[in-house]
Amino acid sequence: MLxxxxxxxxxxxxxxxxxxxxxxxxxxxxxxxxxxxGASILVDTLFDVPLTRTMLDGMKGxxxxxxxxxxxxxxxxxxxxxxxxLLRDAxxxxxxxxxxEMPVATADLIAALRTLPGRAGDFARQAFAPFExxxxxxxxxxRTFDGRLALDLDGIEVQLIELxxxxxxxxxxxxxxxxxxxxxGDLLFIGGTPIVWAGPLSNWxxxxxxxxxxxxxxxxxxxxxxxxTNGIRQVRDYLTFVDEQARARFAAGMTADEAIADIALxxxxxxxxxxxIAPNVLAVYYELDPTLDRVxxxxxxxxIADIEGFPHIPPIRxx
Numbered sequence: 001m002l003x004x005x006x007x008x009x010x011x012x013x014x015x016x017x018x019x020x021x022x023x024x025x026x027x028x029x030x031x032x033x034x035x036x037x038g039a040s041i042l043v044d045t046l047f048d049v050p051l052t053r054t055m056l057d058g059m060k061g062x063x064x065x066x067x068x069x070x071x072x073x074x075x076x077x078x079x080x081x082x083x084x085x086l087l088r089d090a091x092x093x094x095x096x097x098x099x100x101e102m103p104v105a106t107a108d109l110i111a112a113l114r115t116l117p118g119r120a121g122d123f124a125r126q127a128f129a130p131f132e133x134x135x136x137x138x139x140x141x142x143r144t145f146d147g148r149l150a151l152d153l154d155g156i157e158v159q160l161i162e163l164x165x166x167x168x169x170x171x172x173x174x175x176x177x178x179x180x181x182x183x184x185g186d187l188l189f190i191g192g193t194p195i196v197w198a199g200p201l202s203n204w205x206x207x208x209x210x211x212x213x214x215x216x217x218x219x220x221x222x223x224x225x226x227x228x229t230n231g232i233r234q235v236r237d238y239l240t241f242v243d244e245q246a247r248a249r250f251a252a253g254m255t256a257d258e259a260i261a262d263i264a265l266x267x268x269x270x271x272x273x274x275x276x277i278a279p280n281v282l283a284v285y286y287e288l289d290p291t292l293d294r295v296x297x298x299x300x301x302x303x304i305a306d307i308e309g310f311p312h313i314p315p316i317r318x319x
Contacts, residue, residue, distance in 0.1 A: 005225035009033075009058050012218045012226070014179035015156060017062065019055050021046070024192050024223035025272055026127040029079040031055060032183035032220050034176055035062050036154030039069040042090075043174045043183040044222075045083030048107070048131045052083025070151065072160060073141060074185025074222065075168040076101035077197075078110055084139035093149070094141040095162045097170025102140055107133035113298075120301040123310055163187060163211075166204035168197050173211065181218040182211060190224030190231045193268070194238065195276040199283035201243050208236035238268050242277065246284035256285040256292075260303070275307035 003010065010018045017033040024030075032043035040063050046052045056063070073081040073094040081102065084092055094102070111133050113124035151158040157177060164171035167186045174183040186194075187207050196204065211219075211232050219227045242263075249259035260281045265274055279300050286292055295303075304310075 003226045009062075010226065012179065012181055012220070014176070014181070016176055016179045016181045016218065017059070018183075018220045018226055019058065020225065021051075023272070024189070024221075024225075027079045027131055029077075029186075029222055030220060030224075031080075032174065033059055033062060033068075034153060034156065034158055034174070034179075035066045036156050038066055038154055040066045041070045041072060041151065041153055041158060041174075042068045042087065043072045043220075044074055044080040044185065045071065045087065047079035047082050048133055049083055049086060049135050050132055052086050055083075056086060070153075072172070072174055073098060073102075074173070074183070075164070075171045076105060077168060077186060078105060078107055080185060080222065081139075082107050082133070082136060085137045088139050091143055092139070092141045093143045093145065093151075093160065095160075095164070095170035095172050096144040096146050097162070097164060098168065098172065099141045099144045099170070101169050103138070106138050107136035113301075116298065118298075118302070119305050119310065120298040123301050123305040126310075161210075163207035164203070165198040165200070166196070166207050167194065171207065175214060175216075177215065179218070180216050181220070182214055182216045183220045184211065184222060186222035187211070188219065188221035188224070188227075188231060188235050189273075190221045190227050190234070191271065192223055193271045193273040193276040194235055194280070195273070196280045196283035200287040201239055201280065201283045202287065205236060205239050205243065208232050208239065212236070238271075239280075241268065242280045243284055246281045247288065250285060250288050256282050259285070260307075273304075273308075275304035278303040278307060 005022055015035045019031040021028040027047045034041040069090055071087050071090050071092045076098045149160040159175040160172055162172050171187050245263045260278050
């Protein structure tokens with residue numbers, strides 16, 4: 001089940017809302033809002049302050065009488081927390097692992113990628129051109145947790161459940177049982193290709209299995225349209241495919257680069273950002289051989305650019 005995929009606030013029901021940003025590619029993330037009787041919880045801010053301000057303005061019809069008192073950052077990627085400074089008076093919650101990663105990858109570092117020479121720098125300049133970080137002030141979580149944390153929002157139970165490391169070191173979902181709704185952060189990309197920054201990839205498959213075991217009708221991904229459990233299965237199918245294909249080639253003695261070039265994506269190749277097969281295969285190889293040298297982020301971006309035929313990839317997305 002795919003709902004209307006348009007920019008802005010979408011009411012799910014039972015106090016739950018999603019803020020969507022098509023087309024869900026690099027940096028165009030979603031956020032969630034859970035509204036109680038007198039307060040609200042925001043699940044993630046956006047990639048820069050202007051985008052986050054626009055979102056908060058768009059939520060005022062709900063938050064004027066039910067102000068945001070808590071922010072949950074689902075993980076450490078900047079498109080899910082770089083707007084935190086606009087909510088510095090709220091309690092900001094993240095897993096301990098996510099909070100530990102945040103100071104390492106601030107907006108200053110991401111912005112610096114756009115200044116680098118070479119193919120990776122060109123790729124970063126195109127992918128991140130729409131975003132503005134001149135007024136960024138790093139605003140980190142004020143509360144951390146490990147494993148699980150139950151929040152009470154005016155009698156509404158919101159379960160924060162850590163399922164990483166997978167996409168990043170500390171991925172968290174926000175599950176609202178009474179609304180049969182889950183906000184997954186980047187454990188789900190719908191219509192786009194997932195990317196493994198931390199891994200192991202097998203943990204991400206296990207995270208999908210966990211989410212499939214939840215009693216939910218509404219699934220809000222980190223990127224892409226609102227979906228249901230079928231969307232979770234699609235992501236799981238992709239991850240399982242990559243895992244099996246990479247393991248077979250590792251066993252055959254191929255290098256990671258050889259495996260990346262050899263894997264035919266089939267229908268998965270129609271998903272946007274299909275070049276992310278490169279870091280995803282690398283993640284499997286790291287799991288199978290922990291002694292392998294880690295490929296740096298710039299090299300990963302370069303490999304993605306090569307696979308996607310950069311500079312002949314789609315033009316810069318706009319909000």
